[in-house]
Amino acid sequence: MEKTRLGRTGLMVSRIAMGCIPIQRRTMADAAALIRRAFEAGVDFFDTAHVYGDSEAKLGSAFAGVPRGRIILATKAMADSRENCLEQLEESLRRLRTDYIDLYQWHNPANLDNFQENGVYQAMQEAKKAGKIRFIGVTNHHLGRARQAIESGGFDTLPFPLSVLSSREEIDMTFRCRDLDVGVIAMKAMCGGMLPDGRLAFSFLNQYPHIVPIWGLEKTEELEQFLSLAEKREPFTSAMQEEIEKVRQELGDEFCRGCGYCLPCQAGIDLPIMMRISYFVKRNVEGSQFNEARLKQVARIGDCVNCRDCVQRCPYHLEAPRILRRQRDEFNRLRQEFLAGI
Numbered sequence: 001m002e003k004t005r006l007g008r009t010g011l012m013v014s015r016i017a018m019g020c021i022p023i024q025r026r027t028m029a030d031a032a033a034l035i036r037r038a039f040e041a042g043v044d045f046f047d048t049a050h051v052y053g054d055s056e057a058k059l060g061s062a063f064a065g066v067p068r069g070r071i072i073l074a075t076k077a078m079a080d081s082r083e084n085c086l087e088q089l090e091e092s093l094r095r096l097r098t099d100y101i102d103l104y105q106w107h108n109p110a111n112l113d114n115f116q117e118n119g120v121y122q123a124m125q126e127a128k129k130a131g132k133i134r135f136i137g138v139t140n141h142h143l144g145r146a147r148q149a150i151e152s153g154g155f156d157t158l159p160f161p162l163s164v165l166s167s168r169e170e171i172d173m174t175f176r177c178r179d180l181d182v183g184v185i186a187m188k189a190m191c192g193g194m195l196p197d198g199r200l201a202f203s204f205l206n207q208y209p210h211i212v213p214i215w216g217l218e219k220t221e222e223l224e225q226f227l228s229l230a231e232k233r234e235p236f237t238s239a240m241q242e243e244i245e246k247v248r249q250e251l252g253d254e255f256c257r258g259c260g261y262c263l264p265c266q267a268g269i270d271l272p273i274m275m276r277i278s279y280f281v282k283r284n285v286e287g288s289q290f291n292e293a294r295l296k297q298v299a300r301i302g303d304c305v306n307c308r309d310c311v312q313r314c315p316y317h318l319e320a321p322r323i324l325r326r327q328r329d330e331f332n333r334l335r336q337e338f339l340a341g342i
């Protein structure tokens with residue numbers, strides 16, 4: 001398995017990293033079997049988050065008995081205070097059955113102004129001093145905040161949505177990361193499940209050796225496909241570029257990339273998530289998107305005052321107010337189906 005140096009962390013990680021959102025859909029035993037198969041095939045970098053249901057616990061279970069130094073664990077805190085972050089960290093350590101996390105990431109903060117004074121960042125620094133985490137990263141969907149994060153020097157890695165649908169500016173930002181020695185991790189590399197298979201996505205990202213893609217894996221067949229792609233290393237061709245253009249056309253002008261340029265919304269709507277909420281429901285664990293917090297976020301769509309600021313800011317000029325209403329209706333339909341046990 002090819003390895004990549006993850007920026008200034010100096011960690012040498014497998015170029016196939018396993019994203020652990022989808023294992024929420026598997027039983028503990030099936031998830032453990034998938035994780036162990038990946039590990040045996042040379043995958044040593046596993047990414048999860050405190051908010052990904054039982055994903056951390058499944059990783060902890062799968063790696064029971066494996067020498068800790070042989071795996072690189074990344075997880076995330078979606079916290080809003082020092083205390084909350086430290087609580088989440090303790091829980092993550094317990095679930096992962098470890099006494100340290102290699103890469104601890106601040107999960108998509110909405111604001112990075114003066115982040116050094118933010119309790120969450122301070123908690124991460126404390127945890128680092130205490131040896132509970134080794135490196136600090138920050139995830140973001142917003143190009144402006146991603147740039148702010150990497151230029152600040154306060155973060156060792158940046159997980160960012162990168163895929164065949166990324167803009168030139170987004171790819172250029174990853175080269176700036178390389179220059180600053182910030183590790184770049186590609187998330188949403190399958191465009192939120194919009195690509196039919198991994199071939200295009202893999203060859204596209206494989207052109208950039210400084211980017212480590214995370215592949216969200218649920219099934220053994222998906223893992224085997226990426227292992228086979230890694231072995232073949234099919235170059236990215238003009239024919240592939242044409243295929244990508246077809247995908248773009250199929251997705252039309254209504255596909256939200258989750259970049260966050262449209263923010264802030266005066267009604268407090270989390271557009272990058274809400275514009276795609278029905279896709280998330282379809283891809284995630286049954287019911288995991290139907291928690292109280294999500295229901296409140298979806299209900300907030302009703303507060304849209306149609307100011308159209310988001311439409312103006314969106315580089316793709318998505319008709320967000322209309323798309324949001326459609327997403328809300330689809331979310332509610334899926335929830336009704338879930339509640340009815342369909």
Ligand code: SF4
Pocket residue numbers: 264265266267268269303304305306307308309310311320321324
């Ligand atoms: S149009 Fe609606 S969703 Fe868009 S910024 Fe205004 S209030 Fe928010």
Ligand code: SF4
Pocket residue numbers: 255256257258259260261262263271272275313314315316317318320
């Ligand atoms: S609506 Fe546009 S700007 Fe907002 S997240 Fe989606 S693609 Fe990005």
